[in-house]
Amino acid sequence: MTTNWTIDAVRASLEAKKISARELAADFYKRIEARNAELNAYLALSPETAYAQADKIDALIAANEPLPPLAGVPVAIKDVLSTRGITTTCGSKILEHYVPPYDATAVTRLENAGAVILGKTNCDEFAMGSSNENSAYGPVKNPEALDRVPGGSSGGSAAVVAAGLAVASLGTDTGGSIRQPGALCGIPAMMGSYGRVSRYGLIAFASSLDRIGPFATNVKDVAAILQTIAGRDPNDSTSTSAPVPVYTAEIQKPVKGLRIGIPRDYFGEGMDSGVRQKVEAGIELLKRLGCQPVGIPMPHTDYAIATYYIIATAEASSNLARYDGVRYGLRVDDPTLIGMYRKTRGAGFGAEVKRRIVLGTYVLSAGYYDAYYLKGQKVRALIAQDFREAFTKVDAIVTPTSPVPAFKLGERTSDPLQMYLADIYTVTGSLAGVPGISVPCGRICGKLPVGLQLFGPAFGESRILQLAHAFEQAGGASL
Amino acid sequence: MKISREDVVRVAELAYLDLSESELETYRAQVDEILEYIGKLNQLDTENVEPMAQVLTDDQTADATLRDDIVVPCGLAVEILKQAPDPEPPFFRVPKVIER
Numbered sequence: 341m342t343t344n345w346t347i348d349a350v351r352a353s354l355e356a357k358k359i360s361a362r363e364l365a366a367d368f369y370k371r372i373e374a375r376n377a378e379l380n381a382y383l384a385l386s387p388e389t390a391y392a393q394a395d396k397i398d399a400l401i402a403a404n405e406p407l408p409p410l411a412g413v414p415v416a417i418k419d420v421l422s423t424r425g426i427t428t429t430c431g432s433k434i435l436e437h438y439v440p441p442y443d444a445t446a447v448t449r450l451e452n453a454g455a456v457i458l459g460k461t462n463c464d465e466f467a468m469g470s471s472n473e474n475s476a477y478g479p480v481k482n483p484e485a486l487d488r489v490p491g492g493s494s495g496g497s498a499a500v501v502a503a504g505l506a507v508a509s510l511g512t513d514t515g516g517s518i519r520q521p522g523a524l525c526g527i528p529a530m531m532g533s534y535g536r537v538s539r540y541g542l543i544a545f546a547s548s549l550d551r552i553g554p555f556a557t558n559v560k561d562v563a564a565i566l567q568t569i570a571g572r573d574p575n576d577s578t579s580t581s582a583p584v585p586v587y588t589a590e591i592q593k594p595v596k597g598l599r600i601g602i603p604r605d606y607f608g609e610g611m612d613s614g615v616r617q618k619v620e621a622g623i624e625l626l627k628r629l630g631c632q633p634v635g636i637p638m639p640h641t642d643y644a645i646a647t648y649y650i651i652a653t654a655e656a657s658s659n660l661a662r663y664d665g666v667r668y669g670l671r672v673d674d675p676t677l678i679g680m681y682r683k684t685r686g687a688g689f690g691a692e693v694k695r696r697i698v699l700g701t702y703v704l705s706a707g708y709y710d711a712y713y714l715k716g717q718k719v720r721a722l723i724a725q726d727f728r729e730a731f732t733k734v735d736a737i738v739t740p741t742s743p744v745p746a747f748k749l750g751e752r753t754s755d756p757l758q759m760y761l762a763d764i765y766t767v768t769g770s771l772a773g774v775p776g777i778s779v780p781c782g783r784i785c786g787k788l789p790v791g792l793q794l795f796g797p798a799f800g801e802s803r804i805l806q807l808a809h810a811f812e813q814a815g816g817a818s819l
Numbered sequence: 820m821k822i823s824r825e826d827v828v829r830v831a832e833l834a835y836l837d838l839s840e841s842e843l844e845t846y847r848a849q850v851d852e853i854l855e856y857i858g859k860l861n862q863l864d865t866e867n868v869e870p871m872a873q874v875l876t877d878d879q880t881a882d883a884t885l886r887d888d889i890v891v892p893c894g895l896a897v898e899i900l901k902q903a904p905d906p907e908p909p910f911f912r913v914p915k916v917i918e919r
Contacts, residue, residue: 438902439902441895441898441899441902442895534874534875535874535875548872548873548874574886578873578875640863642859643859643860643862643863645856646856646857646858646859646860647860649853649857650857650860657834661834661835664835665904666903666904666911666913667899667902667903667904667911668899668902668903668904669904670904671904671905673914674914675914675915676914676915677913677914677915677916678835679914680913680914681835682835682836682837683837685834685835685836685837686836686837686838687837689836691842691845694836694838694842694846695846695849695850697834697836698827698830698831698834698836698846698850699850699853699854701830701833701834702822702826702830702850702854705829705830705833712857714870715860715861715865716860717870717871717872718865718868718869718870718871719860719863719865719868720870720871721868721869721870721871722863722865722868724871724874756849756852756853757849757852757853757856760853771874772874773874773875798874
């Protein structure tokens, strides 16, 4: 069976008893067996958990009981999210055999909604990267072009949905790690506002930036997944108490008259001409839908990468201090405790992680804290202010998601700074805490996908989902 | 040059990271390039700007996030120790910490 499943299609087929939840899971495992070796998108499969859940759903169907909202929907989970009883490696050797004793809240919520978790997806090590080439378990290939990257750090989560190996997946976004792979693989991908989804059980990279969000094949499914995982969690004090709207209903609202901000600072040099052409066509489509484009200044855009790589690496150096070989994960023995720490971390971390720990420790160290970390926090305030001011004039901001389409494997790995500059359009929203979605906006030469990014005001997820949905329905992906 | 080999050695000590000679030089050069780039932040006058440590909004105030100081059971100790590199329940065994 090579159907392109959506959440609605799964629901309809289960209710009509055309397929059972178990058969559907089995079908996806067959697809995975056929393609995963080539893509390297899944790191671990969880058939025991999956079939146990599927059987529960099938029992409800047999008893004609009402089904939970995501009943039987096969999903994949990025390997930085804790899943009870299923290995969680964060793409690192230091956690190669780690099996969490608990589930992340986002995972629990998907399971309570009836979703069937097929397995854990490959990612850049500890979510650090923009190409999924920093995984200790090998890179992920872009299903649209096997010699190219899927983007990162949630490359595996993007690839499995784009390749039909899951109906939806969860990724995480710290500087662009959901939106950019979504753009490069040609699927919608979203991060809600900071605090919209509980981070409990997300193995931390940068605690003031990390967010969990969905990939799916269409915007309505993105809305449905976000709705399921969002909401206050007592286990995460940074999760907001603001109620969760019914996003799947909100997306139907008309977009005519909405003011869309076009920030000239995002449309300067450094953008691939193919990307520019598609994004401009996307803006034209939004105009045809009745949106009013408004030019807006976002004067601190150019400083966002520098700010991000101070703050994120500083927070990472702190968060990764826990990997010391004492309680879990890899331990490399030594007669002394400090020796054990040093050898364990030296052996267990990959190059990008070590590089960021070095940078992050440096910018926090005595004598440099003010010049770097404190300065970074001040510029972060200025960037957040750019967004707040923009949203007094517009309802959403439109930008390209990535300055380039999927690049070739190995193309950017020799120069870390080059790789960092790929995040130029996404890190701004990360620093400001606002929600962002990438929606497919055509393909260059009919092959390489391009993403259009929409930023909304804090907790304005409904607004950008509305726009993304209307854009998609009007044929945005075929521009 | 913004960062020297000695700087990287010192940072690696702070971060408990064993780095080989070649790693030391590679990271030094790369971090140097990055710090050079980060220097552009000095173009901005931030004299009167409050540093922003987090992006939380009004409803995420201390009042909203504090709970009563009640012990909530968490029965995972046995499971956690099973994962440990060198468990001696209820302890994690480690190399000697205190020199006699």
